[in-house]
Amino acid sequence: MAGKLSSMTSSARSLHRIRVGSAPDSWGVWFPDDPRQVPWQRFLDEVAEAGYEWIELGPYGYLPTDPARLADETARRGLRVSAGTVFTGLHHGPAVWEETWAHVSAIAGLTRAMGAEHLVVIPSFWRDDKTGQVRESSTLTARQWRDLAAQTERLGREVRERYGLRIVVHPHADTHIDTEENVARFLDATDPRDVSLCLDTGHYAYCGGDSVKLIETYGERIGYLHLKQVDPEVLAGVVAEDLPFGPAVGRGVMCEPPSGVPALEPVLAAAQALDVDLFAIVEQDMYPCPPDRPLPIARRTRRFLRSCGA
Known part of the structure; x- marks a missing residue:
């Protein structure tokens, strides 16, 4: 028993740089107001009850x-x-700056007032995540890549100077920052002083990427983590049918850990090896979902992460 306890203590100590949390997303919340979502009071009660x-x-x-x-x-x-x-x-260039800043500033102000230090930046979708309607090309021109890099760097500077926050850009399915190739191109085109990455393990796997390889290759750019897993069988069907992200989530493509990919233990170990403090926020996309479904999953996920030392 003593040896087992010693091993557990060592495992827990090994991930001391990782701060685990959760998000409204894990309660099926995608919109500010939607009758299919749980009330915010219930989310707060249950996320605390689950141990976050x-x-x-x-x-x-x-x-x-x-x-x-x-x-x-x-x-x-x-x-x-x-x-x-x-x-x-931001790939639309300077023309969208004022509109973007109006959206960002209110959220950045509240984020800073709550004592947080990070702002997660999600690129716009190239197709509607509900209907699948194509809004624009799924690939960017060289000019659009330059605008995306320059305007994201500008956002990083403005957010840091005005609010003291660091932006972390979130690669996401059905956006232009998605695959291993596009994530690498984006990181290579942006200044690490202004732009860090929010690595979402589920989205990166959804788009064919290897989270451990990304951490080992671009470790200095990893500023934040979202912990998520993909059901590979469901994903195969999603890819075959070219489903938009919203319907894919409805089909259950994002699944409860540890039943999917990538394995989270190696991801957490690679993140810990960076020797920097990192948030690792659980996000299990499941919009919409029955109101009684999230809490049991959240409890089990928290227990699983503790077994990983987080």
Whole structure:
């Protein structure tokens, strides 16, 4: 027994640089207001009950946007905020800057007021995640790549200078920053002083990437983690049918750990080896979902991550 306890203690100590949390996404929340989503009070109650201490804001307007009220609601449940999230279409160049900044500034202000230090930046979708309607080409021109890099760097500087936050760009299915090739191209084109990466293990696997390889290759660019797994059998059907991301989620492509890929233990070990403090926020996409489904999954996932030492 003593040897087993010693091994468990050593495992737990090995991931001491990783701070685990969860997000509204793991409760089926994709929109500020939707009758199919659980009320925000229930999300806060249940995420705390599941054993998490850190949360993200989720879609702006889902949680209270008054900093004093949100601070009270989170504090009395023993919760703290790790990041806010914004959506951008910066490959469209300077023409969309003012509109982008109007969206970003309100969220950045609330994020900073809650004591967080990160802003997750998600690129715009090239096709509608519900209907599958193609909005634009799935590939960028050379000019669009230059605009994406330059405008993202500008966003990183402005957010840092005005709000003291660091942006972490989130590769995402059905966006232009998705595959291993496109993620590498984006990182190579941007200044690490201004732009870091939010590695979402599920989205990266969905798009064919290897999370451990990415961490080992671009370790200095990894600023944040989203922990997620993909069901490979469901994914095979999604790819074969060329399903948009929304219907793929409805089919269950993102699954409960540890039943999918990638294995999270090697990802966490590779992240720990960077020897920097990192948030690892659980995000199991399952919109929409029955209101009683998220909490049991969240409890089991938290127990699983503890068994990994996180």
